[in-house]
Amino acid sequence: MHHVDSSDDPEIIVEDRRWRGVVPAVERLVRRACAASLRGRTPGGAPLAPPESIVLSSDRVVKRLNDRHRGRNKPTNVLTFEPPAPGLPGGEIILAFETVCREAQAARKPVAEHLAHLIAHGILHLGGHDHHQAGEARRMEMEETRVLATLGVPNPWKPRI
Template sequence: MEPRSRHTHPIDLAPEPSWHEIFLPAQPEILIADRRWRRSVPDVERRVLRALQAANDWLGVERAPTVLLETDRAVKRLNHVFRGKNKPTNVLTFEATTGSGGDIALGFDTVRREARAARRTIGHHLAHLVVHGSLHLGGYDHHHPGEAREMESAEARILHRIGVPNPWRPGRSLP
């Protein structure tokens, strides 16, 4: 007769979470690879954190993504590698992997150019794009007109909570 196994369920080989994963909430990470972000946006880290927190509150989640404030050249490279589009863009989002809150990458030159064209501050446009990226990580999209209206409405409401003017309302511009 063979000995009976003490295990009645399959053995879970996943590593146990560490104490800090249990007791400390995940914190977003902000990586500033292009110094122009700091020179152009006062208190850039605080602005990004406020936008992330407002989006998380709206979504009812505690996501802690990494936000990469980069050059257009780096964002162009990411856009080419991951989306097959060999051009810079304002914001890219990458879904969360295990143990990650996802990633949001922003290209400085494109963000600055768009802000100027819309007569908005770079800081307000940055907050808008961080919220936009957070909503993408939360499952929102804008491929169809109905989805786009829903996402724009959510962006406007979230931005209002942190004192950023509605980017979708005509006539909103710099003083």
């Protein structure tokens, strides 16, 4: 078994314990999704850096952060924060329990699969990937699909019937 240097592992904080009731072994899933995502590259070709922390939180907390930092007074599925000093690796990923569960249910997919997708999405964002323009969005979606395939998660961009 290949052992990854634990200093590269993000701190996983389960702030809302409901995550544990919905996603079995949630910390293990988060670590696997993070490791799979970090095999990718930034748009410029550099290795992706691990986030400093991944926080499994709630809509209430994410709504407050989204309002304070983005001027949007509503919850969202995942927020990413760059580190304060430029050039330092890391950053932070925060996920909202209720929104992630609601989206997974609407898409008829397990919460664990949606969570893995959002972790990949967050890590790619921290690495400089974006989805504001069609070409960028397509590249980011392809990278997310590649990451999830290594975890045995189906393409998140194909609707489930």
